Amino acid sequence: MRNPQLNANGELTHLLSTDGLPRAVINHILDTASSFLEVSDREVKKVPLLRGKSVFNVFFENSTRTRTTFEIAAKRLSADVINLDVTRSSTAKGETLLDTVDNLVAMHADMFVVRHAASGAPHLIADHLRRLGRNDVHVVNAGDGRHAHPTQGLLDMYTIRHYKKDFANLAVAIVGDILHSRVARSDIHALIALGAAEVRAVGPQTLLPAAIEKMGVRVCHDLGEGIRDCDVVIMLRLQNERMNGALLPSAREYFRCYGLTPMALALAKPDAIVMHPGPMNRGVEIDSDVADGPQAVILPQVTFGIAVRMAVMGILAGN
Amino acid sequence: MTRQHLHIHNARLIDPGQGLDACLDLFLADGQVAAIGQPPAGFSAERRIDATGLIVCPGLVDLSARLGGIEPELRAAVAGGVTSLACPPDTKPPLDEPGLVERLVRRSETLGLARVYPIGALTQELAGQKLAEMNTLSRAGCIAFSQAKHPIVNTQLLLRAMQYAATFDYAVRLRPQDDFLAGDGVAHDGEVASRLGLTGIPVSAETVAIATALQLACEAGVRLHLSRLSSGAGVALIRAARRGGMQVTCDIAIHHLHLSEMDIGYFDSYARFDPPLRSTSDRDALRAAAREGLAAVCSDHTPVDADGKQLPFAEALPGASALELLLPLTLRWAAEEELPLAVALARITSDPAAILGIEAGSLSVGSPADVCVFDPGERWRITPEALRSQGKNSPFLDHEVSGRVRMTLVGGRIVFEA
Numbered sequence: 088m089r090n091p092q093l094n095a096n097g098e099l100t101h102l103l104s105t106d107g108l109p110r111a112v113i114n115h116i117l118d119t120a121s122s123f124l125e126v127s128d129r130e131v132k133k134v135p136l137l138r139g140k141s142v143f144n145v146f147f148e149n150s151t152r153t154r155t156t157f158e159i160a161a162k163r164l165s166a167d168v169i170n171l172d173v174t175r176s177s178t179a180k181g182e183t184l185l186d187t188v189d190n191l192v193a194m195h196a197d198m199f200v201v202r203h204a205a206s207g208a209p210h211l212i213a214d215h216l217r218r219l220g221r222n223d224v225h226v227v228n229a230g231d232g233r234h235a236h237p238t239q240g241l242l243d244m245y246t247i248r249h250y251k252k253d254f255a256n257l258a259v260a261i262v263g264d265i266l267h268s269r270v271a272r273s274d275i276h277a278l279i280a281l282g283a284a285e286v287r288a289v290g291p292q293t294l295l296p297a298a299i300e301k302m303g304v305r306v307c308h309d310l311g312e313g314i315r316d317c318d319v320v321i322m323l324r325l326q327n328e329r330m331n332g333a334l335l336p337s338a339r340e341y342f343r344c345y346g347l348t349p350m351a352l353a354l355a356k357p358d359a360i361v362m363h364p365g366p367m368n369r370g371v372e373i374d375s376d377v378a379d380g381p382q383a384v385i386l387p388q389v390t391f392g393i394a395v396r397m398a399v400m401g402i403l404a405g406n
Numbered sequence: 407m408t409r410q411h412l413h414i415h416n417a418r419l420i421d422p423g424q425g426l427d428a429c430l431d432l433f434l435a436d437g438q439v440a441a442i443g444q445p446p447a448g449f450s451a452e453r454r455i456d457a458t459g460l461i462v463c464p465g466l467v468d469l470s471a472r473l474g475g476i477e478p479e480l481r482a483a484v485a486g487g488v489t490s491l492a493c494p495p496d497t498k499p500p501l502d503e504p505g506l507v508e509r510l511v512r513r514s515e516t517l518g519l520a521r522v523y524p525i526g527a528l529t530q531e532l533a534g535q536k537l538a539e540m541n542t543l544s545r546a547g548c549i550a551f552s553q554a555k556h557p558i559v560n561t562q563l564l565l566r567a568m569q570y571a572a573t574f575d576y577a578v579r580l581r582p583q584d585d586f587l588a589g590d591g592v593a594h595d596g597e598v599a600s601r602l603g604l605t606g607i608p609v610s611a612e613t614v615a616i617a618t619a620l621q622l623a624c625e626a627g628v629r630l631h632l633s634r635l636s637s638g639a640g641v642a643l644i645r646a647a648r649r650g651g652m653q654v655t656c657d658i659a660i661h662h663l664h665l666s667e668m669d670i671g672y673f674d675s676y677a678r679f680d681p682p683l684r685s686t687s688d689r690d691a692l693r694a695a696a697r698e699g700l701a702a703v704c705s706d707h708t709p710v711d712a713d714g715k716q717l718p719f720a721e722a723l724p725g726a727s728a729l730e731l732l733l734p735l736t737l738r739w740a741a742e743e744e745l746p747l748a749v750a751l752a753r754i755t756s757d758p759a760a761i762l763g764i765e766a767g768s769l770s771v772g773s774p775a776d777v778c779v780f781d782p783g784e785r786w787r788i789t790p791e792a793l794r795s796q797g798k799n800s801p802f803l804d805h806e807v808s809g810r811v812r813m814t815l816v817g818g819r820i821v822f823e824a
Contacts, residue, residue, distance in 0.1 A: 091672050106601065185716055205718030206603040207673030214672075215716075232720070234603030269603060296600035297608070 091213055094222070098406040101213045101226040102399050104235035105276040113280055117245050119398035120391065126163055127393060136401045137166035140197040144170045145187070146229070147203040152365070153229055156389070157200045157238075160396035164404075166198075184208060185215050192216070198225045198400060206232030206269075225403040227396075233267050238399055239364050240273025242392040244281060246384055247319055249391065250360050254281040260314045260355075261304075262289040262345060263323030263372050266296050270364045271323055279303045289313030290345060293334040310345050315354045322347050322363045325372050338371050348374040352382065360384045410452040410818065411435045413445070414779065417457030421464060421769040422752030432462055434775040437818040441771060457779055460812060463751050465489025465520075465776035467758040467767045469657045469704035470633060471729055472496075473522070475796055476510070479709065479729065480519035482795035484822040486730035487778035487811040488705070489520050490759070490766040495527040496554030502527035502538045504546035511547040519821050521776075523549045523762060525579060528567050534558040537570055544576060549762060550631070552579035555680055559585050561618060568626035577629040577763070582615035582640065583607075583681060592720045594636075594684040598667040604720060607682050609637045616643045620654060631761055632656040634706055636681035638691025645700055655761045658692050659706035660735045661726055661801065665689070669801060675715045675722035676801040679706075697743055702757040705732040709797020727797030731788065733780060734807035741808070747782075775818035784810040 090107040094100045099112055126134055142161040144154050154170060161168045173187060182190075184203075191199065201209045209228040216224050230236040251257055259278055265271040265288050278286045279302070288295060288304040300306055307313035314320055330338045347361065361373075361383045369375045377383060412434040419430040419442065426442075433441040433449055440446050468491040473479040483491055493510065495501035501510070507524045514522035526548030527538045533556075540551055551571055557580075558564040571578045588611040593599040595606025616632060620643065623630035635641055635658050644656050661679060666686045669677045677683060695701045708725025715722050728735075732754055740750030759767030766776055788805050790798035814822035 183713070183716070184718070203718065205720050207720070208718040210673045211716070211718055231718075232603050233605075272601070272603060297595045297606055298597040298600055301597040302601060 091210060094406065099402055100222065100406055101209070102237050102403065103209050103213060103226065103228045105237045105240045105273045105280065106235065108277070108280060110280050110282070113241065113244065113277060116241055116395065116398050116402060117248060119402060120245055120394040123394040123397040124391070126397070127390070132163050133165055134163065135165045137161065137164035137404055140166045140404060141195060142166045142168050142198045142200060142400065143191050143196045144168065144200045145173055145191065146171065147173045147201070147208070149174060150202055150230065153202065156392050157229060157396055160393050161400060163393070164397055164400055166400070184211065188212050188215060192219070192221060192224060196224060198227065198403065200227045200229050201231070202229040203231050206234035227399060227403065230269055233269055233272070235273050236269040237273050238392070238396050239270045240277045241399070242388060242395040243274050243321065243362060244277045245391045245395050246362060246388050249387070250384060251318055254278070254283045257283045257319060258285040258287070258317040259283050259319040259321065260287045260289050260317045261321045261323065262310065262313060262347065264294045264325050264329055265290055265299065265323065266294045267326065267329065268323050274321060275302050275304055287313050287317065291335070294329070310351055311354055314351060317355050318359055320347065320352065320355055320359060320361045322361065322373050324364065324366065325368055342371055346372055346374060347377050349376050349380070352377055362388055365389070411450060412453050412455060412818065413451035414455045414457050414462055417460055417462040417779070419462045419769070420748050420751055422748045423464070423756040423768040424770055425748065427746070427748045432769065432777070434777070434815070434818045438775050439769050439771050439773045442769065455813070459781065459783070460779050461747070461782050462777060462779050464755040464767045464769050465778045465814060465816065466732060466754045467762065467764070468492065468707070468729065468732060469702060469758045469761060470494055471705055471707035472709065474709045476513050477517055478794060478796045479707070480514060480517055480522070482729045482793065483520040484814040484816070485794050485811060487733050487780060487814050488729055489776035489778065489814060489816045490523065490764060491520055492523045492525050492549070492762055494525050494554040495552060496532060496556065500527050500532045501525070501543070501548065502530050502532070504539070504542050507543055507546035507548055518816070518819065520816060521766070523764060525549065526551045528553050528571070528578065529558065529563070532556040534560060534563060537567055540571055540576055541574055544574065549764065550577040550579050552633070553581070555581050557583055557585045557615065561622065565622045565626060568622055568628040572626050572628035575629070577631055578623070579631040579633050580619050581633045582612050582619055582635070584611045584614045587611035587614060592678065592682070593670060594667045594682045596667055596685050598670050602670065602673060609639050609684065612637050612640045612681060613643060616640055620647050620652065623654065624652065630654045634659050634681055634704070635692065635701060636662055636684050636688065638688045641691055641695040641700060645695070648700065655702070656700065657702040657704045657758070657761070658696055660703055660728060660732055661706070662689065662692050663696060663703065663739050664735060665801060670719070673719040674801065675717060675719050676726065676799055676803070678719060678722050678724045679726070680724035693739065693743065696753055697745060699752070699757065702761055703736060703753040704758065705729050707795070709795050710799045712798070715799050726800045727793055727795045728800065729795060730793055731800065731802060731807070733778070733811060734809040735802070737782060737809040738807060775815055777815040778811060779813040780809055780811045782809050784808065786810055
């Protein structure tokens with residue numbers, strides 16, 4: 088079974104997941120992002136790579152932040168950006184996902200940036216486009232259910248590479264609600280593809296998916312064991328609805344066991360960096376002293392995110 | 407299509423119930439098997455059927471086939487060699503009213519294709535709240551009672567339902583799945599679901615429900631049949647119960663003998679099943695259970711229209727069209743396991759007939775002349791166009807299989823001929 092995001096030449100036609108992305112493809116995206124980073128520092132923050140192309144942000148699930156970063160990235164590439172808040176329009180009238188896609192294709196969309204609550208929705212769209220023979224229309228997954236958030240995974244890799252240069256000797260701890268996290272899955276696949284020495288999944292058993300070790304990670308239930316001597320700590324957001332007692336007794340106890348405090352962080356290597364996909368729950372998964380401390384690289388992640396999304400869109404449009 | 411005197415000759419005749427696998431002629435008269443080997447005295451055939459190179463076996467008996475539109479699905483059944491099928495009660499509306507059951511029976515009798523055996527609802531509207539009128543439904547034609555895929559959450563009510571069914575010696579069929587443990591899961595709680603970010607259904611959802619059903623069935627003294635097992639741990643519980651002397655029976659859907667969670671690939675909604683496809687070691691355990699005769703095999707035929715599958719995996723409807731694939735996929739399993747054909751065919755003929763308690767699945771003299779004649783060597787590709795069912799959804803599309811039905815007889819009448 089060919090990875091549905093690569094064409095017959097092994098080039099990226101959609102970005103659906105970091106799962107199965109070859110190391111060379113990831114490095115190409117990161118290298119391209121690096122060259123786009125300085126565009127954002129220019130007085131005229133634009134390159135004409137996507138001039139005349141229409142990028143549709145199709146968000147079946149609300150996310151102003153993610154949508155905005157894609158919008159900025161597309162506009163810096165000179166694309167025409169159309170934002171569709173589908174949660175409030177077509178699906179409410181009973182239109183199916185693929186009906187919506189057909190309509191947008193008829194409006195000559197060149198690229199879809201898709202956010203959907205159901206895992207696999209962007210795959211379904213990509214498969215539909217393939218059956219329509221529309222290899223010229225590209226899909227970027229902006230987050231599907233618990234499955235994947237590949238641009239977040241890639242911007243995390245960009246951040247790690249920026250601060251740590253090489254992945255070969257890195258120990259990376261991913262801490263928190265891995266069960267519901269598309270970011271964690273995207274990070275794990277990308278880290279393993281890039282050859283990270285060790286990836287640790289840290290959290291209580293109720294927040295870890297079954298057989299997670301098959302993805303190549305070491306499971307740690309103890310925060311201290313999980314972050315000891317690691318180079319990178321990736322904290323995950325704990326959604327409010329997970330704290331209602333069914334998966335965790337309380338936010339207070341969660342913070343006591345898994346919250347990243349300066350004391351806990353002291354177990355990591357002295358030059359370890361702390362990342363978070365945002366938005367943060369201060370005092371739930373991360374202490375403010377850490378979030379605002381010298382090891383946090385949470386805001387650079389956001390800056391790199393624009394460049395990475397520009398790179399992904401630029402590469403897709405060229406393939 | 408009258409009931410002719412038929413003579414099928416030159417066939418390889420396999421009748422698992424009698425342990426027969428030999429070149430023998432089959433003589434059918436007055437809707438029954440008149441003789442095997444030599445013609446009965448005074449037999450004169452109105453039609454002689456040359457079955458050189460073909461296998462003649464009892465018509466297949468399917469423990470679970472959902473009928474959307476009745477006629478196309480029953481045409482699919484006979485095209486697949488299925489002559490008797492049990493229809494689960496989760497029709498729309500569910501089979502909890504005698505009038506609905508009578509209408510289904512009458513409609514299928516009028517069509518004169520495969521015989522339909524309705525399974526009645528165990529509780530009203532399958533809601534798991536109030537017992538259905540089992541005695542009345544039985545008189546209308548129901549041969550057993552079940553909840554289809556709607557579990558009875560209240561264990562006290564489940565016990566009462568079993569006790570009431572046992573009063574009249576009705577069999578109870580349950581699809582074992584604990585509602586709480588299954589939650590809103592859509593795939594086996596394992597490697598693939600975790601990777602794809604799909605909500606998992608743990609094996610314990612099945613084993614907890616099996617353990618509960620076994621305990622309650624013992625207490626009620628009811629005949630229990632567990633449908634569509636999906637896990638190795640599940641069949642192990644049933645094996646242990648049988649060794650302990652319990653009369654419990656079970657079945658496995660044919661796709662579970664061939665597929666595992668790996669077949670979901672990149673969110674293939676055709677591989678969405680209820681219960682879910684589980685790990686490869688579960689699949690191997692299911693194959694072993696079918697091999698040893700612990701479980702019968704059914705099609706679990708569930709026609710789903712294209713719209714029901716063109717959705718993200720978790721939103722897609724579960725199930726596959728399988729009436730026409732039951733025979734070739736059983737043959738594939740037999741070939742892979744190097745099983746004698748008589749053993750493999752028992753799982754889809756005599757075994758399910760015994761579970762349902764119906765006169766079917768046998769070619770012994772005096773049995774109904776329900777016969778399947780197939781070419782075991784004919785290869786064909788499974789395509790939507792090749793399926794007569796309205797459901798074109800199958801994870802086996804584009805697979806090449808061996809075994810094609812040439813003729814199907816129900817009560818001595820030829821109901822399908824290719």
